[in-house]
Amino acid sequence: HTSRPWVAHSFLDPDTSTCSSTFCFTEDRMNNTTCHSIDFDFPGRFLPPVYILVFIIGLVANGWGLKSLLQNWKKLGNVNVFVxxxxxxxxxxxxxxxxxVVYYFMDSTWVFGDTFCKITRFCFNLNLYGSIGFLTCISVYRYLAIVHPMKVMGRLSVTHSVVISVLVWLLVSVQSLPDMFYTKTSINMTKCYDTTSDVYVEDYLKYYLGWTLTGFCIPLLITLGCYGHVIVTLCRKENIDKVLKQKSLMLLVILVVxxxxxxxxxxxxxxxxxWSRVLQQRRTCLGWYDTVYIARQISRGLVSLNSALNPLVYLHGSEVAPAQLRKLFQQARQAVMRQASTPTQMSLMQM
Known part of the structure; x- marks a missing residue:
């Protein structure tokens, strides 16, 4: 193969790439291996429709859920504080x-400034790791209520839930804060990086591995442990209320999804x-880079879906929301029936 100049910018992140064409080709001089082409237009085609859908569904669902909780604030239980x-x-x-969405519609051109870029990324991290944290709290409370009901009866109050919620917000903020000190925009302020520029990518990888361990892996193990024990308890005990069993199993399904x-x-x-960007910085070219890039962009869309799926927890983690939803469905059904009966009545009057 004829040796080509090494491209120093990462072709695995469209925000940090300076390739002018849709596809970027690189070659490792030491291994003499040609890298696969990367379609940088994929995020611009895939992410905006997903974000628009999540925005509409998530805003409506969360708005309705929060409204129902606020209207019945005095009825809030311990778990509902986390919800x-x-x-x-x-x-x-x-x-x-x-x-x-505007950023991608403008061909990945950020026009809102460096500070607001960091704020948007910070809000995403608060949402992601705050969601994981509060879902973990819900799992622990369900575990205590089902496996150790006598030990916790009367000991867990709404005040405890509020204090724990404040601690979750503080912990997530502390974990997310270092991310804001990494470079988030390009030199000409036209890009808003999801991670950081290639200059700091190796250091960022070390930071994010620790963040993954504390912000995701540990909560995941706690959630799995709690619900594993809950399932065993529900299967062994026959005197547990069937409604409680159903709600617990449905909540488990939601968490698994x-x-x-x-x-x-x-x-x-x-x-x-x-890691693939770090390898490229070290001039190592491997064939799986393009696959990881596309899969990574898809996962960004999937992780945003949590804001549209989290309201499902309202249905099975809240005592208030199911009644509100049933009332809403009844009102909608009555309205449809009235509209359907009106033409019939009009035709009878004309006869």
Whole structure:
């Protein structure tokens, strides 16, 4: 093969690439291996429709859920405090999505400044790791209520839930804060990086591996441990209320979907993408770069779905929302029946 000049900019992140064409070809001089082509237009085609859909569904669902909780604030139980905070993290992230959509519609050109770029990325991290944190709290509380009901009866109050929620917000903020000190925009301020520029990518990988461990892996193990024990208890004890069993099993299904679809692929692929960028900085070219790049962009869309899927927790983690939803469906059904009966009545009057 004829040797080509090495491209120093990462072709695995469209925000950090300076390639002028849709496809970028590089070659490792030492291994004499040609890298696969990367379609940089893929995020611009894939992410905006997903973000628009998430924004509409998420804003409506979370708005309805938060409204129902606020209207019945005195009825809030211990778990509902976590559900309320879960909704706040979603709304915080959803309000930044229009700016991200504009960014991609303008061919990945950021016009809102460096500070607001960092704010949008910070809100995303608060949403992601706040959601994981509050879902973990819900899992622990369900575990205590089902496995150790006598030990915790009367000991866990709403005040405890509020204090724990504040601690979750503080912990997530502390974990996310270092991310804001990394470079988030290009020199000409036209790009808004999801991670950071290639200059700091190796250091960022080390930071994000630790973040993945503390912000995702440990909560995941706690959630799996809690619900594993809950399932065993529900199967062994026959005197547990059937409604409680059903709600617990449905909540488990929701958590499995959230972690399997939204959280696990995102963390695996983000770390792989960062590692592939580090390898490229070391002038190592491997054939799986293009696959990781595309999969990484898909995982970014999937992880945003958590803001649209989290409201499902309202249905099974809240005592208030199911009644509100049934009332809403009844009103909608009555309205449809009235509209359907009106033409019939009009035709009878004309006869």
């Amino acid at each position: 309320f905070n879960l909704g706040l993290t979603d709304v915080l992230y959803l309000l930044t999505l229009p700016f991200i 959230l972690f399997s679809v939204c959280y696990i692929p995102y963390h695996i692929l983000k770390n792989l993408n960062l």
